[in-house]
Amino acid sequence: MKKKYAWLLALSLVLSMFLAACSGGNKEKTDDSKEPADKPEVEQVLNFINGDTIPSMDPSTATDEYGFQFLGATMEGLYRLDEKGLTAEGIAKEHKVSDDGKTWTFTLREDAKWSNGDPVTANDFVYAWQRAVDPATGSEYGPYMMGGVIKNATAVNKGEVPVDQLGVKADGDFTLVVELENATPYFESLTTFGTFLPLNKKFVEEKGDTFATSADTLLSNGPYKFATWTSTANEWDIVKNETYWDAKTVKLEKMHYVVVKDPQTAVDLYEKGTVDRAGLSSDLVDQYSTHDDYTVEPDTSVFYMKLNQTKNPALKNVNVRKAISRAFDKQALVDEILNNGSIVANGLVPKDFVSTPDGKDFREVSGDLVKFDKEEAKKLWEKALAELGTDTVAIEVLGGDSEVSKMMNQYLANQLSTNLPGLKVTLKEVPFEQRLELDTAMDYDIQIAGWGPDFLDPYTFLNLWLTDGGNNMMGFSNAEYDKLINETGTTLAQDQDKRYENFLKAEKVLFEEAAIAPIYQRASALLVSPKVQGVFTNAFGATYEYKWASVGAEE
Incomplete structure (x- = not known):
């Protein structure tokens, strides 16, 4: 990443979150002998700014921060990063490594599903990884991330051997065996990255050239899924994916995104009370550095x-x-x-x-x-x-x-x-x-x-x-x-x-x-409301992790 990571400077200085209005407060007692009524549930909706449109949501062709950020939110690989930025269970429950460090055997969970209800299987990883290095795909990150790591990835990409010779095989539906060119100390963390995400072959081939160009031509197996989006959209929504194997952990119901490039616009919205997080440009830092919500990430x-x-x-x-x-x-x-x-x-x-x-x-x-x-x-x-x-x-x-x-x-x-x-x-x-x-x-x-x-x-x-x-x-x-x-x-x-x-x-x-x-x-210098909870900044991969995000109640 990051990628073509050539990142747009706007990402670090403009990326901001908006918070939808939340209800709060106790209901009034009608009888002293009764316990206070529970507070109304807070609406679990966040509104965010994105620095630009998303160039690609195809894991095989994505090369930029925006694509990988939303792939990380809507999909899941063998592992993902947890609240501490460490690798945690994803579609894989565990793995074993051979003594020479070259063969990794992953045991997959059997309750993982795609957003259309199909099970997520070892074959989905085999297909996706083969597609990423297949020269016909034209992927930049496939050969970059897998070349010299997965056995035969470079040879496949150069057309020297057929794609089925890539060192990844399914041993039944829920066991994935990966052969590496050499021992790779960082391979476990590598599996959290967007290029290594699985793909549903039947769905991808059915959509053909339209795959990953709109919400209707995407499948998710992660915490969220797109409700609205096209490749040229300046606004879109992602919502909780109820078919996600760990959906009970996901508290947010929706995140709404709008493309905004100007930091002053973000701060103006924050001042109006509708923006929950705003990135500050240099001229704004001096003005807001003593603000209670000011922070540096x-x-x-x-x-x-x-x-x-x-x-x-x-x-x-x-x-x-x-x-x-x-x-x-x-x-x-x-x-x-x-x-x-x-x-x-x-x-x-x-x-x-x-x-x-x-x-x-x-x-x-x-x-x-x-x-x-x-x-x-x-x-x-x-x-x-x-x-x-x-x-x-x-x-x-x-x-x-x-x-x-x-x-x-x-x-x-x-x-x-x-x-x-x-x-x-x-x-x-x-x-x-x-x-x-x-x-x-x-x-x-x-x-x-x-x-x-x-x-x-x-x-x-x-x-x-x-x-x-x-x-x-x-x-x-x-x-x-x-x-x-x-x-x-x-x-x-x-x-x-x-x-x-x-x-x-x-x-x-x-x-x-x-x-x-x-x-x-x-x-990043930011104004951040304390109402945003459970949003973690990763040291690598997608910038933010939203699986554990929530909207806190107003005081």
């Missing part, structure tokens, strides 16, 4: 500039890339432009995400690999211009079109053009879905992008930049980097000490080559 998503080496010849020069990565004041950006608790990123793997085998935070051990240094940036820039034989370079920066995104885009463009004399920067600001398309086509010079982790391991960040990787999309290639990262999933797969040594070395190579220019690690 840390995040493990990291934002950076992707420096595409295939389109603009200047970016093939390593000193151009090094100069750009050091030429903007990140501290000023997080303090003044974002002003929401985000912190400076001087590496890729985020702070407070994973620990090394000796218990130290990975970011602390790896250290600051590329910092703002205006003088060093100028020296590198002068060297680069001499190597290119020119005194001017023109570069286009691709970014989002939300108000906060535009502020950050303009700030970065100004910093680069001011601190690197002779650099001419133009901005191209587009909606989220269009930016994903331009990324896939590698049709950009520099892109302001980001990534949120898909599973709990440094590999979820560091595998992005493997040569020809499904999320590389910027022409970076380094043989030493490839070797270090590939070894963590092959020869070193069961040696955590050596795996982390490779991860630390690889991250240094990434910035010695100035493949990307890190900007910040995200946090």
